[in-house]
Amino acid sequence: MVDETQIQDDTWDGARSEGPGAVIGAFTLLRLVGEGGFGDVWEAEQSQPVRRRVALKIVKLGMDTREVIARFAMERQTLAAMEHPHIAHVIDAGATSTGRPYFAMEFVEGVPISEYCASHKLGVDAILRLFAQVCAAVQHAHTKGIIHRDLKPSNVLVGEHDGQPFAKVIDFGIAKATAGEERERTLATRIHQVMGTPLYMSPEQA
Secondary structure, three states: OOOOEEOOOOOOOOOOOOOOOOEEOOEEEEEEEEEOOOEEEEEEEEOOOOOEEEEEEEEOOOOOOHHHHHHHHHHHHHHHOOOOOOEOOEEEEEEOOOOOEEEEEEOOOOEEHHHHHHHOOOOHHHHHHHHHHHHHHHHHHHHOOEEOOOOOHHHEEEEEEOOEEEEEEOOOOOOEEOOOOHHHHOOOOOOOOOOOOHHHOOOOOO
16 A cells, blocks of 8 residues: 555565564564655554554654654544545554554555556546545545645555445645644644645645
């Protein structure tokens, strides 16, 4: 699942403190599936209270600064505030043995929406149905006072549910709260700091 660059093999970078087979809380790491500036995302297996696959996001070793931890906590809280079929949801949270925070999310089986539409040669009607799913997810976030700020094809994964294309919006890592107490603690946007992916920004955001 994940907006971050996809990793295609099971190799482990020794600079990381965790590798495949490591156990963190109730989760066993299986393979690295995504890597961002301050966090890694692993496919993992939860052993209790139920057995299932999850996506486990962990702050990187050496990146656990106050600002990064605050941003990480905000992403977790943002996801926890939403409950929508087209948004990946949070399952659990905790800290590693070295004190770095992590949270477990629903594992999304899918590929970026652009890749799915191209590989399945979807027609206009099918593409619009997927687009409507994304719009519904974004609308739900907005009703919760949350702006994603980094919507792009790699942050919308498409798999299949009951044989039909099914979209999930992921990676609220730079989301912004627009109301409530979270607004003051939102992932701090510094003056002149660009948040998002320039190619997909609206003119007013850029």
